[in-house]
Amino acid sequence: MLVVHQIEDIRVANEADNPCFILTNKAGGYMSFSEYPSSRYQGVFFNKGEMFKAIDNIFPAGAGPVTKLKNRFYSVEREREGLKENFMMPLFHNSIVYELSKEAEVELVLDAKKAYDNREFGRFYKIKEEEGRIIIEYIKKTDKREDRSEGRKEYSIYIVISGGSISKKTKKFFEESYSFDQRRESWPWKRYVFSALRMKAKSLVISFSTSKSEAIKENSRVQKSLSELKKKQQIYVNGFQKRMKDKEKMSAYKAACLSLDHLITAVDSKKGIYAGFWWFFQFWTRDEAVSIKALIDQGKYDLAKEIIFRQLKMIKKDGRIPNFYPAPSKGLGSADAIGWLMKRVFDLFEALHQRKLITEYLSPDDLEFIKNKIEECIYGLIDKHTNDDLAFNDKLETWMDTEYMNDHREGYRIEIQAFRLNIYKLMKLMCSVTKDKVGENIADNLEKDLADRVRKDFWNGEYLEDGLNDSTIRPNIFIAYYAYPDLLSKSKWTKCFNKIIPQLWNQWGGLSSIDKEHPLYSDIYTGENNQSYHRGDSWFWINNLAAICMARVNKRKFSAYINSIADASTREILWQGAIGHHAEISSSAAMESQGCLMQAWSAAM
Incomplete structure (x- = not known):
C-alpha cells in the first residue's frame, strides 16, 4: 500500500505493509483503523473519567481494497478504487468526522464497552432515529455466565450520528479475529462484535458519551462548527515547524x-x-x-x-x-x-x-x-x-x-x-x-x-x-x-x-x-x-x-x-x-x- 505523509508543502511517500493509523482528540480518546481490524484496541475510544470503546470498524460496504493511505497529521485519507474516505477526530471533542468523496453505503460495526471489559454476555443495543439523528444506546448488564448476578445494569454508552440515513438495520453479532493480538498472545484475540446498520452517507459526525443528552449536544456542536474545527486543526498541526534538508x-x-x-x-x-x-x-x-x-x-x-x-x-x-x-x-x-x-x-x-x-x-x-x-x-x-x-x-x-x-x-x-x-x-x-x-x-x-x-x-x-x-x-x-x-x-x-x-x-x-x-x-x-x-x-x-x-x-x-x-x-x-x-x-x-x-x-x- 502506498503511504503518504504531507504537512504543508512537505510530502514524502513510500510503500508500507498493512499500516494502520491513530488519531487522538487530546481529551484522552483516540481513533485507530487499518484496512482490516487487527486488534480489539482499534476502533474509536473516548474518555469520560475512564476509557470506553464505541466503534470497532466503519467502512464503505462493498468497496474495493485500500490502495493508498495519506496522513495529513490532522486527518487521514484512505483511497480505494473510485472512492476516498477521510477521517478526523476534532481536538477536545468526543466525536469523529467520517467523510466520503461521494455518497456511498457505510457499514457501522460496534463494540461498545469499557476498554478493558472483555465479557461477551449481557450486551444490548437499541437503534432509533430522533430529529434527524441516529441514536444508538448500548446497555451492559450482568450475566450469570460471567458474573455473580443476573440482569443488573452496569453502564450505558450512547452513540449519536448525524448526516446519514439508515438503509438497513443489520443488528447482527459476528466473530472478529484480531491478528495483532494473537501475535502478542493477548487474549481475547477473537471477539463477537455488533454489525449495527448500514446507512447512506457522504459526511458523518459521530459523537459519544455515557449520557444521551450530552452525546446529542456534542454532536450538534461539532456539526455546527465543523468547517471552523477543520481549519483550527490544520493550523494547529502546521505550527510544528523545523526545517531540515532531508x-x-x-x-x-x-x-x-x-x-x-x-x-x-x-x-x-x-x-x-x-x-x-x-x-x-x-x-x-x-x-x-x-x-x-x-x-x-x-x-x-x-x-x-x-x-x-x-x-x-x-x-x-x-x-x-x-x-x-x-x-x-x-x-x-x-x-x-x-x-x-x-x-x-x-x-x-x-x-x-x-x-x-x-x-x-x-x-x-x-x-x-x-x-x-x-x-x-x-x-x-x-x-x-x-x-x-x-x-x-x-x-x-x-x-x-x-x-x-x-x-x-x-x-x-x-x-x-x-x-x-x-x-x-x-x-x-x-x-x-x-x-x-x-x-x-x-x-x-x-x-x-x-x-x-x-x-x-x-x-x-x-x-x-x-x-x-x-x-x-x-x-x-x-x-x-x-x-x-x-x-x-x-x-x-x-x-x-x-x-x-x-x-x-x-x-x-x-x-x-x-x-x-x-x-x-x-x-x-x-x-x-x-x-x-x-x-x-x-x-x-x-x-x-x-x-x-x-x-x-x-x-x-x-x-x-x-x-x-x-x-x-x-x-x-x-x-x-x-x-x-x-x-x-x-x-x-x-x-x-x-x-x-x-x-x-x-x-x-
Whole structure:
C-alpha cells in the first residue's frame, strides 16, 4: 500500500505493509483503523473519567481494497478504487468526522464497552432515529455466565450520528479475529462484535458519551462548527515547524513532535502525558519524566514545569514517587521514576539558566519548593532504599519490570546508582542557588563518596556492570551515562561503549535489551509472556537515547551506529506500525513495530 505523509508543502511517500493509523482528540480518546481490524484496541475510544470503546470498524460496504493511505497529521485519507474516505477526530471533542468523496453505503460495526471489559454476555443495543439523528444506546448488564448476578445494569454508552440515513438495520453479532493480538498472545484475540446498520452517507459526525443528552449536544456542536474545527486543526498541526534538508528526517521529526503532543491530556484537571496508545492510556510517572525533555527542548517550559511540580508533590516518605498518577493503592514500586524526575528538574533548570529565563518561570518560592522536595527525596531514599551506601531496589522496580527464568534485576543496579548521583548533584546545585552552604557541602560529600564507590564496584576495567556482581551486558549503561556522565571520563565511556555495543547490536539499527550471547536472549518478540520483553526485544526509546549518548561521548567514532539508529527510527515512525507514530519495541532479529504502537517515550527521545 502506498503511504503518504504531507504537512504543508512537505510530502514524502513510500510503500508500507498493512499500516494502520491513530488519531487522538487530546481529551484522552483516540481513533485507530487499518484496512482490516487487527486488534480489539482499534476502533474509536473516548474518555469520560475512564476509557470506553464505541466503534470497532466503519467502512464503505462493498468497496474495493485500500490502495493508498495519506496522513495529513490532522486527518487521514484512505483511497480505494473510485472512492476516498477521510477521517478526523476534532481536538477536545468526543466525536469523529467520517467523510466520503461521494455518497456511498457505510457499514457501522460496534463494540461498545469499557476498554478493558472483555465479557461477551449481557450486551444490548437499541437503534432509533430522533430529529434527524441516529441514536444508538448500548446497555451492559450482568450475566450469570460471567458474573455473580443476573440482569443488573452496569453502564450505558450512547452513540449519536448525524448526516446519514439508515438503509438497513443489520443488528447482527459476528466473530472478529484480531491478528495483532494473537501475535502478542493477548487474549481475547477473537471477539463477537455488533454489525449495527448500514446507512447512506457522504459526511458523518459521530459523537459519544455515557449520557444521551450530552452525546446529542456534542454532536450538534461539532456539526455546527465543523468547517471552523477543520481549519483550527490544520493550523494547529502546521505550527510544528523545523526545517531540515532531508525531507524524510524532517517528516519523522514533525511526526514525533505531534505524536507526543497528541498524548498530552488531563486527568483530574492535571495535565500529563499518556504512556501510549493503544492500551497505555494512563500517566506512568517514569514514562512522563523521560518524555518531559522533549517538551523542554521545544520551549514548552510551562507545561514541563506543571508536570514536574505535580510529580514532585507525589514524593512519598520513602523518597520515591508512585508508578502512576493518580497513585494506585498497590502495585509495583518504581526505583527509577524519581531519578528520571530529578533529571528533568535539572534539565529544566539548565535550559532556563542558559536562556536567562529562570526568574520568568521559577519564583523564589518555586526554588525553595524544589529544594525542599529534593531534601525529602534524599532523606527517604537513604533511609528506605540504601544499603551499605549503595542504592538498592527490589524485584521488578526498574524500567525492566518483567520477570522470566528468575531474571528480575533485584539488587544494586547501575542506572539506579547514576540517578542517585544526579539527585545529589542537583541538591548541591539547589543549595548553591538558595545559598545553603551546609546543605551544599553535605550533598557534595554524598556525591563524591557514592561516585568513588560506584567506580570501584561497577567498573571492571572494560565496562560498567549492570549490577553489583552481575556482569550481564544490557543497554542500561546508556541510561547511566545519560543520568550522570561525570561517573567516568570520556575515554572510559568510549571504551565502555566499544565493549557493549557489539554485544547488543542489531544490524537493522537497534540494540537488544540483553547481550545476544546470554542464555536468556530471545531474538523474536514473544508478546505478553515476557520472555523477550526485556531479554532481547529492542526498545526504540533506548535506541534513540543510546544514539544521543554516543553522539555526546564520541560522535565521529560512533557515527555509523548513530546514523543507523536514526535511519531505523525514521523508517519505523513513517512507514511501519501506526504511521506517524513510534512503536514501543521491535524484535531483535528484524525491525518490526510491536507492543504499543504510539509510545510517548519512543517519540520523545
